[in-house]
Amino acid sequence: MFSKIGKILQFLSEYMQDLWLCLRYNGYSPLVDRQKRLFYKIIIETHTIEKGLSLPFRRPLFGRDKIRFVMSSLDGYDPSFSPLPAEMALGALESYLRFHRDGSIDDPILDEIAVFLSRWHDKYRLTTRGGVKSVQLHGDTGDARPVLLQSRVSLRMFDGKALPLDVVQEVVRIAQSAPSQCNRQSSQVHLYQDRSRIDELLALQGGSRGFSKHVGNLFVVTSEIAAWGGPGQRNQPYVDSALFAMCLLLAFHSRGVAACPLNLAITNKIERKIKTAADIPAGERLAMMIAFGSTLSEPLRAAMSPRRHVDEILHMHFGISAQ
Ligand SMILES: Cc1cc2nc3c(=O)[nH]c(=O)nc-3n(C[C@H](O)[C@H](O)[C@H](O)COP(=O)(O)O)c2cc1C
Incomplete structure (x- = not known):
């Protein structure tokens, strides 16, 4: 009994510390540079x-x-x-x-x-x-793995048609090569190809204005919360399912299928609405949606999305720690 109460208190303590970290360092905080x-x-x-x-x-x-x-x-x-x-x-x-x-x-x-x-x-x-850049979908690029990684882009020029299920299944099978903590494979993928359901889900998502009508295939990527226990693991559903989603994006790219991740940066209320509309069990945590499918005919355009200079994100910690 005491150990159970202790666990609950530990959860509360961790969430309070998360709250403080978020309030202190989030992008609206006046305390941030x-x-x-x-x-x-x-x-x-x-x-x-x-x-x-x-x-x-x-x-x-x-x-x-x-x-x-x-x-x-x-x-x-x-x-x-x-x-x-x-x-x-x-x-x-x-x-x-x-x-x-x-x-x-x-x-x-x-x-x-x-x-x-x-x-x-x-x-x-x-x-x-x-700005924008021109894109060519290459499909399977054989062994040129860095090329495959670096040529993936978020494409939003879909033709609106449902993709054959065998292609969808193959993509998910390839993505199952994603690593997961202790190999627990908690990630789940929910597929929608029905127009009215896609419209409903994208309206709740809100980040696909301008191309939502042309999305003919939609994934919702989730993680089963039951796979995780203890306060230390409270954020792990997002870690495993984000890695899985990345593998899905690369798997799509390797098969010449266009894809665009769609954020689920949402409140619990919207998450519950999406779960109801999408028939997703309450015990899953939603990580992101992915719109995908064949594209309109070329030329294809994508947002440039330039990357930061490596020096801005690679911090080399050589030598002995000061502490
Ligand atoms: C978690 C996540 C959420 C995203 N959400 C959206 C979204 O709601 N709408 C959208 O059009 N693109 C979305 N994107 C795509 C990003 O804009 C895109 O990945 C980024 O600009 C880098 O471009 P690239 O994917 O072409 O390399 C999202 C990407 C990620 C990883």
């Missing part, structure tokens, strides 16, 4: 512009508020913190401008962007790395 907050904010908001540019049917003058937000945030940002947000935002704004100029569209926002770009280019000589 402003440049670091801007770094992530500009990348995230710029990515929505890139995404808009990568969609099959691009709405003229989409995302004006976002564009103004990115420009004003960039004006408060110091590229010496990391050049990436600026490189990415300037590239996306250039692509936005090119897309509209090519379509002979005129609007004051386009002039604002042009002035902003020339001001930034005069002030900082940065290489731009944002």
Whole structure:
């Protein structure tokens, strides 16, 4: 009895500590360095512009508020913190401008962007790395594994058709090569190919605006909570199912099938709604959705999503610890 109460108290203590860590260090916290907050904010908001540019049917003058937000945030940002947000935002704004100029569209926002770009280019000589890129689906690339890894992209140009079940099964079988803690394989994959159900689930997800109508296949990737026990394991369902989802994305890519992960950064209330709509047992934790399928005919476009410089994320801890 006492050991059970002790366990519950330990859970509460861990969740309280999680809460503190989250409140202290999350992206809204005023206690976090402003440049670091801007770094992530500009990348995230710029990515929505890139995404808009990568969609099959691009709405003229989409995302004006976002564009103004990115420009004003960039004006408060110091590229010496990391050049990436600026490189990415300037590239996306250039692509936005090119897309509209090519379509002979005129609007004051386009002039604002042009002035902003020339001001930034005069002030900082940065290489731009944002916007969209062309994509070719290669299918199985044999033994060229780094090529397979580095050529995967999130594609959002689906043809809306259901993929044959044998292809889906093969992809899931390949993804089962994912590692899992103690090989417990708690990850579950729920498949939807029915239009109305996909629409309902994507409306709850909310991150596929602009291409949701063309999604003909949808996975919800989950982890069975029963596989995990004890306060130390409280976040492990996400770890195992994220690794599994990554393997699914690579498996799709190896078979020449387009795929796009879709976040489930949701409240418990929305999670429950999705579980009900998707017929997913209450005892599973939702990790993410994946939209996938065949694509529209080429040319295919994808958001550029440039990567950080390796030095920004590789921290080499050589020598003896100071403690
Ligand atoms: C967990 C996760 C959630 C994501 N959610 C969305 C989403 O809701 N909508 C979307 O269009 N893309 C989503 N993406 C795709 C990212 O935008 C994309 O992976 C990122 O820009 C890197 O580009 P790449 O996948 O083409 O390399 C998500 C990716 C991950 C890993």
